Amino acid sequence: MGLGDKISNKAQEAAGKVKEKVGDATDNERLQAEGAKAQAAAKVKQAGEHLKDAAKDVTGR
Template identity: 80%
Template sequence: MGLGDKIQNKAQEVSGKIKESVGDATDNEKLQAEGVKDQAAAKAKQAGENVKDAAKDVRDDLTK
């Protein structure tokens, strides 16, 4: 995973946490749900990038 991707995914996750917290504090269910959705999307992207990294590591090991 590239550093830029890690930063973007973490920023999306943090943004989602903030939205969720603000939604909780203001009883705004829509904002809270949007925050949860953003966090889930960021985690899914991170998982996909981790799979790519693992596949690259396996490929590199096999070529040695």
């Protein structure tokens, strides 16, 4: 996983956490859901990058 991808994924995850917390504080269910969705998307991207890294380790490419 490239450094840029890691930073982007972590930024998306952090933004999702912020949205979710703001939604919790303001009782805004839509914002809570958007935050949870952003966090999930970031985690899926991270998992995909980890799989690519593992494949590179196995194949040596």
